[in-house]
Amino acid sequence: MAEKPTRDLLNRLADAYHVSSAYWSFGGEHITVEDDTLIRVLAAMGVDASTEEAAQSALADAQLGPWRQVLDDTTVVREGAGAVIQLHVPHGAGVDVDVELENGEVRAVNQTDDFTLPQLVDGRLIGQASFVIPQDLPLGYHRLRARVSPPGEDRAEEHSGMLIVVPQRMPSPAERGVDGWGVMAQLYSVRSRESWGIGDLADLAELGSLFGSLGAQFVQVNPLHAAQPEPPLEPSPYLPVSRRFFNPMYIRPEDIREVAYMDSGRRSLLNWAGEPAKKQSLNNSFLDRDASWIAKKRALQVIFEEPRSAARQRAFDRYREREGKGLENFALWCALFEKYGEDFPEGLESPDTSQALAALEELSDSVNFYAWMQWVLDEQLSAAQRESISSGMRIGIVHDLAVGVNPKGADVWSLPEAFAHGVTVGAPPDMYNQLGQNWSQPPFNPAELSKLHYAPIRNMARTVLRHAGGLRVDHVMGFFRLWWIPEGEKPTEGTYVYYNHEAMIGVLMLEAQRAGALLIGEDLGNVEPWVRDFLAERGLFGTSVVLFEKNGEDFRAPHEYRANTLVTVDTHDLPPLAGYLAGEHVDLRDMLGILTEPAEQVRADWEREMEHLRACLRSEGLLEDNGAEPTEREIIEAMHAFMARTPGELQSIALVDAVGERRVQNQPGTNKEYPNWKVPLADGTEQPVLIDDLADNPRMLSLFDRYKAERSAARGE
Secondary structure, eight states: OOOOOOHHHHHHHHHHTTBOSEEEOTTSOEEEOOHHHHHHHHHHTTOOOSSHHHHHHHHHHHHHGGGGOSSOSEEEEETTTOEEEEEEEETTOEEEEEEEOTTSOEEEEEEEOOOOOOEEETTEEEEEEEEEEOTTOOSEEEEEEEEEEOTTOSOOEEEEEEEEEEOSOOOOTTTTTOOEEEEEEOGGGOOOTTSSSSOOHHHHHHHHHHHHHTTOSEEEEOOOEEOOSSSSOOOOTTSOSEEEEEOGGGOOGGGSGGGGGOOHHHHHHHHHHHHHHHHHTTSOSOOOHHHHHHHHHHHHHHHHTSOOOHHHHHHHHHHHHHHHHHHHHHHHHHHHHHHHOSSOOTTOSSTTSHHHHHHHHHTHHHHHHHHHHHHHHHHHHHHHHHHHHHTTOSSEEEEEEOSOOOTTSHHHHHOGGGBOSSEEEEEOOOSSOTTOEEEEEOOBOHHHHHHTTTHHHHHHHHHHHTTOSEEEETTGGGGTEEEEEETTSOGGGOEEEEOOHHHHHHHHHHHHHHHTOEEEEOOOSSOOHHHHHHHHHHTOBEEEEGGGOEETTEEOOGGGSOSSEEEESOOTTSOOHHHHHTTHHHHHHHHHTOOSSOHHHHHHHHHHHHHHHHHHHHHTTSSOOSSSOOOHHHHHHHHHHHHHHSOOSEEEEEHHHHHTOOSOSOOTTOSSSSOTTOOOOBOTTSOBOOGGGGGGOHHHHHHHHHHHHHHHHHTTO
16 A cells, blocks of 8 residues: 655645645634645645655655746736746756737846756756846736757747736825725615616616715625526525626616617517516515526527627627637537536536537527627626716726636636636634635636636636726635635635735736726735735725724724725625614524524623624714614614724725615525525615615615715815
């Protein structure tokens, strides 16, 4: 039987691949990761550590890897900083290096002294040569080229890699002159009388127009990423099939230009399909995505078959050309899912097999349909952002980037080499979840991202940011480290894997700067302090939630908040304030059986928290200290006035809090037990609140007025 690797060897191998062999728990305990966990996590990265011999070989490969490549696959440098890069060539060879910029211009790269001794690699003596990247290179994706002349030979071998020059720092809202408050909403839940049962991009344009007219600078929405093309649809916007492409459920069919030219018979088909779905928007039952999508897809297929003008067809063709193979792969995956469900037949494991190429021809009509829907989404997203900016917003729509994707989704199928297989992503135990979490998503394989020139990140960011003023990155720690869990194991049996955050955040910043957008990192929970420092240094905002900002049991004073942060009072994983202030979340969690402590203790803890909250608001003079019990509405308005006093340059008001909604959108720790992501926007009596009526909603307008007055006073306006 083969000998297992020693612990010392495993530790060295894990360190070489940036895998944690030990970590500090949330409670301060130093945890040693089990051998089997390390072996399985390394295997998911393509590293065999199953035996002593295999682990020794893998360690040698890790150490010699850079010497086996002339150039790194990808080099990322900050604008204006320059860098020194190392090339590895046969000892005594001549080397000439230049940079071909995006615009075709060629710049020389000069060599500098490097006294590193040559190494024997695979029987050849390899030397190291260093070159200085010029400091004045423009932002962008450039090509490093090296011409290597072996000793004693006249010929030259050409080698290349990508050089990405990224922003040093992004300007803050204050530096851009933006008075940054906005409204956050779960778009699918916010409906109008014309919605097809689910909030859509026409509704988003209405929200942007309304809130912009009231002085807001942005409207922040949930991830709009693509879901399954056939029911049952995944309700969670945080478990998409693709983070690059969008969910056609958000299309407003009537806003597609071809509808205006339909004959009466075909238009009646559209009306017939939409009538039952629209009635859903007028009741208070839970959202039925499947019914809405079935009706909407039927209507979209009718519209797709309508003739397009020559100009419209050219616009569609240009869109497909711009999105390239990524769009074609996504559309093919959708067509295959429509035909086979999530489990494709053998031979269709990726888009590059001969069977997949045959399917592309066979299912061309369906592929065209799914590509067309993405074009329509692009047009309607553009219209929503344009309307938001026209209303007076300086930022407009702030999108949300989910932390990962469905393991059987389009992104994994289209580019399987970018992902680690045999592991899922989650979180270790913490104060919010003592059992840890498993998010059922495959992580990016850090070793492959550089080989792919970070294309999965840049393509994803470019598409999402095309019609956006900002992007919130859910669990931004995922760009630094992720908790990998071997498949079939509990979340406690995982470990951290570290990423090249300098490169990944840099690429994200480059795409954001080109789009003129802000970046916000959700840095709640167990985040190392240096990460927040790094984000602040680069101009990315963090996240502060009033209900979480405490010194012990006492709430922090407004002046203790960070300026470079998005401040909110609560989050979508907490009940709206009306429900929270009534303690309904304690009753709900008790009823669902997900409390980890006795209900009496949890309720006592909540009551004590409420006492501290009221005391904090009274100390700030935001609640009257007259002995009377403040009303729910008075406390909610006082909490937002408190938020207005913080120095946070970005501040966001949850629409659910503004209208008095009590029900939580997502109850962590549940799956089927609670209707997560299916709760339509309603008031405190569970009566639907429609977008059409928001402009005259007295509760919302009162909250906005109180908040804006306090914000103006706090800023001396």
